[in-house]
Every structure is written in C-alpha cells, then in structure tokens.
Amino acid sequence: MRRPRTDEEPVSWKERLEALRYVPALFRLIWRTHRGYTSAMMVLRVMRSVVPVMTFWVGKLILDSVITAKAAHGSLAQVWRYLVLELAIVLTGEILARASSLIESLLGDLFSNAMSVQLMEHAAKLDLAQFEDPEFYDHLERARRQTVGRIALLSLLLSMSQDALTLLTLAGALIAYNPWLLLLLAVAVIPSFLGETHFASLGYSLLFRWTPERRQLDYLRYVGASDKTAKEVQMFGLAPWLTERYRDLSQKFYEENRNLSIRRGVVSALLSILGTVGYYAAYVVILIRAVNGDITIGTLTFLAASFGRGRDVIQSILLSASNVAEQALYLR
Secondary structure (H helix, E strand, O other): OOOOOOOOOOOOHHHHHHHHHHHHHHHHHHHHHOHHHHHHHHHHHHHHHOHHHHHHHHHHHHHHHHHHHHHHOOOOHHHHHHHHHHHHHHHHHHHHHHHHHHHHHHHHHHHHHHHHHHHHHHHHOOOHHHHOOHHHHHHHHHHHHOOOOHHHHHHHHHHHHHHHHHHHHHHHHHHHHOOHHHHHHHHHHHHHHHHHHHHHHHHHHHHHHOHHHHHHHHHHHHHHOOOOOHHHHHHOOOHHHHHHHHHHHHHHHHHHHHHHHHHHHHHHHHHHHHHHHHHHHHHHHHHHHHHOOOOOHHHHHHHHHHHHHHHHHHHHHHHHHHHHHHHHHHHO
8 A cells, every 4th residue: 555645754656646637627617718818829939930040040140141242242131021021920929929918817817816716716615613623624724825825726737838839949959950959959958957845845735734823924914913803802911922933934944955955066066067068069069160160150159049949948858747747747
C-alpha cells in the first residue's frame, strides 16, 4: 500500500499529473463565462507566436542587403523596404500583445465574479457543522483565496502553447543550419528547469502546510487593528497578546520562507552558470561557421538571436508546465 504524503514532503510529479485532470473542467467554466473573449484570447496567442521568428528573419535580410549593397555600391531601396516590413511586424506584435492583455483582463474579471458567486451559493447550502470542521474550512479557505487565480492558470496554459508554437518555428530554423544547436539548446535549459521545479514543489508544500497559520494571521491582524473589535481589545487588554502572537507566527513563517528562498537562490545561480556555458558553446559553433564563410553575417545574427530566444522559450515552457501542474493542485 502506498504511504500517504505528509504536508512536509514536496509534491510528487504523479500528484501534479493527476491534478491536471481538473484543467478541462476549468476551461469549460471559462468558456461558459464568455465564449467570445475566450476564442479571441486563443486566436491572439497563435498570432503572437510567429512574431519573433518573422522579426529575426527580416533582420537577417536587412543585414545581408546592407552588406550586398555596400559591396556592389548599389541602391539601398531594398534595405528600406525590409526596414519598413520589420517595423510593421513589430508594431503588429505590440498591438496583438496589448489586445491580448486587455481581453485576458476583462475575461479574468468576469470569471472571478462568476466563481465568487458560485462559491457563495455553494457555501449557503452547507450545514453549519461543516464550517466547524477545520479540515473542511481549510479547503474552503483555499478555494476562496484561489478564486481570482483561476484565470491565471488558463493564461499560463495559453502562454505555454504560444511558446511551443514559437519554439517550433525557431527549432526549424536551427535544425536547418545545424541540428547540434538544438541539442545544445536543451542542455542550456534543462538543469535550470529541474532546479526550479524542485523548489517550486517545496514552495507549494510550505504554503499548503501553513494554511491554518496564515488564516490565523489574517484573523489576528483583523482583530488587532479593526474598529469593530477595538473596544473589546482595549477593555480586556488583549492588544499585547494579539501583537505578540502575530509577531511570533509571522516570524516563523518568514524564517522558513527565507531559508527556502536562500537555498533556491544559491542552487539556481549554480545551474544558471551551467546553462550560460551551454549557450556560449552554441554561439561558438555559429561563429566558426561564419568565420569559415558557410553562413552570412545576416544568418549569423539570425541564428544567434533564434538560439537566445529559443533558450528563453524552452525555459518558459518547462517552467510553465511545472507551474500549471502546481496550480492545478489548487483545483482539487
């Protein structure tokens, strides 16, 4: 029989993957909230995914056109045309990003309101005895705290999908010139991802374990600094006890969180060094091909930019995948 997980243990990958089964239900709730906004959000993400590789490619054409025109003492008309094209692509990307942000913000407000109403309606149907059950109340408290964050999970999923489409276009360009670049790209990212994933699970376990204490901190802060309780607090001399209790609890949480943050910072710094070495190894490969005359200066710039962006995109995808699994745990 499998041993049950304790609160102090980090969340396993199996638990995270099992929690993903709640994501389709979340998507259906968001879809019912506003189908138009949800559709627009997905379409805008797809359109934004191709902007980076288009920008890099036009930048390559500009450099090659400048070098060709200078060598042949020719006209720069083609250069200006490419420059206008790149400007149009960049401006389009900015407009798409602003539109996407607006749609997601509006949808988030609508969804948060709908979920708050649903939570209130559900709470109204519960027996009073259920509110007196600490375990049940902790579950209800987590649901209340996470009401606003549900739309963030969908946004995270869409960001991951957008990054995946962007990566496909960038990977195609890298493979076409040198397949080894893709391998170096993975080496530059995966160690950092593993470290971030490990500490993300520890962070979730810390917050989960401290749910009762965080609720108590909210209560102490309310009682100690509210006009509704000021009379009783002063009458019975509760202020010193409330303040000291809050100070002790908050200090304990700070110390645990500080220790975890320091460990995370040190490990992340060491792993990022490994990733940087992998990045510059790929850069050396690209430079050697440029020096040997196998690729143009424009292609050198295109590959370097694609590799750098690809590294960021892979890291974003892996971290998003880990965060999606973590956030899905709150849907239970």
